[in-house]
Amino acid sequence: MNRSLLNSYEGQIKVFLVLLVLFLSVAIVLDFRLLVSARDAIQGEVGRRVALEADVVRAELERDQMLRGLRAEAGTPPYIPPTFLNLMARQKGMLAIEILTIAGKVLSSSDPERVGRPDPLLAGNAGASDRLKAGGSVVAPLDRLARSRYATLAAYRPIQDRSRATIAVIRVLTEVPALGSVDFNLTLMAAFQAAGLVFVLTLVILFARWLLQPYRRLMSAAVQAPGQVPGLMSDVARDEPDYLVEAFQGVLDKLRAQEQELSRLKGPQGPASPSALPGDHLVGGMSSAVLVFDRTGRLTVLNPAAERLLTLDRSSAIGRKYGDLLGRAERLIDLIDRSLRTGESLSREVVPLADPGGKVTHLGAMVSPIRPADGAMGAPAPVEGVLCLLADLTEIKTLREKVGLKENLAVLGEMSAGIAHEFRNALATIHGLARLIVKGNGNGGHDPAVPREHAETILREVEGIEKVVTDFLRYARPIHLNLSEVDLKEVVENLARDLGEDARKAGVALGIEGTFPRIAADEALIRQAIRNLLMNALESFAAAAPGGERPPAGPSARRRVILRGEVPPGDQGGARIVVEDNGSGIPAEDLPRIFTPFFTTKEHGTGLGLALVQKTAVVHDGQVEVRSEAGKGASFTLVLPARPGGADSPPTL
Ligand SMILES: Nc1ncnc2c1ncn2[C@@H]1O[C@H](COP(=O)(O)OP(=O)(O)OP(=O)(O)O)[C@@H](O)[C@H]1O
Ligand SMILES: [Mg+2]
Structure with missing residues (x-):
């Protein structure tokens, strides 16, 4: 069986209830089988007795010479008057004594009304007829007779002629009250036990739900419990009860820690110092820098992110004034000052912060006033302090600049590449001309008075321009990184x-x-x-x-x-x-x-x-x-x- 099923309380309850239902079902089946075998035993016993009665009836009929004449004429069924059979039946306490043909038709009966009727067993059961023809006897329960309140058994005995051929059948009917009551009880019990099983099953399901409901609530509460050990539930091999205990132990520990924290805050040293305000717990895990200043401008709350961003030390910073603390961020000082004075909320401000090495960090700032709920007259309550929320925007700014630069360079590249191409062609012409002057090989119309030094200067200038163009193109041209x-x-x-x-x-x-x-x-x-x-x-x-x-x-x-x-x-x-x-x-x-x-x-x-x-x-x-x-x-x-x-x-x- 699945190990985790037995490890969980819910699984154990379910297994127990299924076993209970199985046990009940087995008990019912055994009970039923017991009754069936009891009925079979009674039927067997009574059957033997009735068969004996049938033998006695046949013997008495023979003794009284009633059947003797039959034997003289082969194949002719005997006729015995119904009054005689009736007398005999009453004497023996039988329901009926009858003479039937081998085909099952009633020839004579203690009950005259039944003469001429077919016998259901002999008419429809060839096996029973064969057995009687061979000289054997048959005992069988009959459908309840209209006059009888009880189960009825019928015993069949053959009547043979001189050549020992079966020419007729004696049928003796008797009522068996015990069999009737067993049958009745069997039906009653089957119906009762089937209904009982359905009832017990329904009860078991309802009971299981009722029993497991609080447990399930407990489990789901444990899963969401603030003190639960993370990842505990993923361990499928763990016992649920163990898990519950650990989860609630976690909650208890958390509660205990909070209780200690509370008593520390309420402690005999009087009201909590600003650095121990509960607000610290809220802002401690925030990735943005949070600072809170009271109405006199003194720092009361500083979270670790703010310590890192502003390179402040919490122990020395708490209680100091903002003007003193934030000397490197003049713009932020102005914002706090304004919010404290006017109660204005200032958001989406960008504040530059220069570090001692001259590096500038850009901070996104939100400064908002802290005030209690508005007074009864609806007038705004006085400002009790300000809350500053700061985030480092340097990376975003650099990224934006980079993107901007990439876009600008792409446009510039396209434009300048074309212009520079023309520019370089012109320069090449001037360059070639100047070279001719330097070598003194100008074409025929050249003025020989042009001093050689001037030509050299032109050459140098041109080479300078060439370098500018080369460098500029290197700057402007798209680069394929190798x-x-x-x-x-x-x-x-x-x-x-x-x-x-x-x-x-x-x-x-x-x-x-x-x-x-x-x-x-x-x-x-x-x-x-x-x-x-x-x-x-x-x-x-x-x-x-x-x-x-x-x-x-x-x-x-x-x-x-x-x-x-x-x-x-x-x-x-x-x-x-x-x-x-x-x-x-x-x-x-x-x-x-x-x-x-x-x-x-x-x-x-x-x-x-x-x-x-x-x-x-x-x-x-x-x-x-x-x-x-x-x-x-x-x-x-x-x-x-x-x-x-x-x-x-x-x-x-
Ligand atoms: N290490 C440095 N110290 C002082 N000033 C610098 C330094 N590096 C750059 N500069 C200043 O930046 C300017 C631009 O530098 P850049 O290298 O772009 O051009 P350049 O040096 O003037 O000319 P080129 O490099 O094209 O010959 C310089 O002219 C100089 O004023
Ligand atoms: Mg340079």
Whole structure:
């Protein structure tokens, strides 16, 4: 039997009730069989007696010479007057004594009314006739006679002629009251027990439902119980009663913990401190940052998400004023101030939060006043505090910018590719002409006074324009990523070697540190992006030393550029490549424009270097971060994923 059925209380009850019904059914069947065999025994016993009576009747008839004449004439059935048979039947207490033909027709009877009628047994049962013809006797129950209230047995005996051929049959009928009552009782009992079984079955079903109803309620309550052990129910092999006990033990433990918490809050130390307000339990698990300030502007509730987002320490922050706590988010201070003063609810506000390193995080803020239910006159109740809900929007903002940038670049790419094509053709013509002048091989009509230096200048300018166009096209043209496994360590080491001479000339110490993981990327693009960042870092010292004064030489120089590799936190993989210098730095007003194509502060710069770096980052589904302060240097970080997303179809831009 299914083990889990017996393990559950409900299953055990059901098995018990089924067994009970089976037991009752077996008892009823046995009872019935007992009565049937009792009836068979009575019938057998009475049958023998009646058969004997029939023999006696035949013997008496013979003794009284009634049958003798028969034997003289073969084949002629005897005739015995009904009055004689009637007398005999009354003397013996028989219901009837009759003489029948072998075919079953009544020739003479103690009951004259029955003369001429057919006998149902002999008429329809060839076996019984054959037995009588062979000289045997037959005993059988008869259908109840109209005059009889009891069951009737009939005994048949053959009457033979001289040649021992059966020529007629004596039939003796007798009533058997005991058989009648047994039959009656059998029918009654069968009906009664069948009805009883149906009744017991109905009772059992109703009883099982009634018995199991509270248990089922208990089980469903246990499943939803707040203290139940998670995953307990999934263990099918467990006993339900054990499960119930454990679930309610869990609820009890929870109740006990809540009781302790309550008594702690009501404890002798007086009213709960702000940090222990029940509100903390509600907001503790929220992923958004929640802060509650009372009407004096002091912090009363701070959830863990807010601690992380605002880098606050709960123990020192509770009780402090918002102006003091949120110094880095001036806009948020204004919002809280306004809500406290005017009772205004301010939602969908974006608040910038700058960290000490200059990195700006964008927070979505909702500031709403806390006030008790309105007064009886319907007047708004005074503000008792404010609730601040903050969520970090930086990632959403970056994503939005990335999407926007991708769209812009696609349009720009289409337009500029056509224009640049024309532009390059024109340049090629000028270039060819200038080359002829430089070589002094102009066509015949050329003015020989044109100085050679001018032609050289034209050539240089043209080459400059050529570079601008090449760089711009590289920026604007759609890129098909050529992905391969890139060993970033090897890439940066080669670059450091290539630019080593430039660094030495500028008096800059170029160092490599940290971990450079392997990633899937377009190696040529990544090399070019890091090269641009390194070039900018080296060039930043030229700006820091205006007037072209020679930078201090040698390895002890204070000028340094560091190429650092980092593994991003978390387990998504990828790499962070940081290029850090202590050069001129970038003025705050220039920061928003440095990635714009053609923005440059250098005399011979194209302003496309950083734009290309950003494009490389975007097509790799990465990003570029910058931190800088004028006069103190700059730090650019190229953030790259382990593999550009949807790498099955390389992204294009
Ligand atoms: N490491 C850095 N330190 C200081 N300023 C920087 C640094 N990197 C970039 N900049 C500023 O950003 C501007 C744009 O840089 P970008 O690389 O795009 O162009 P560029 O260097 O001027 O010209 P190009 O790289 O095309 O020769 C620079 O002109 C410079 O003012
Ligand atoms: Mg540059």
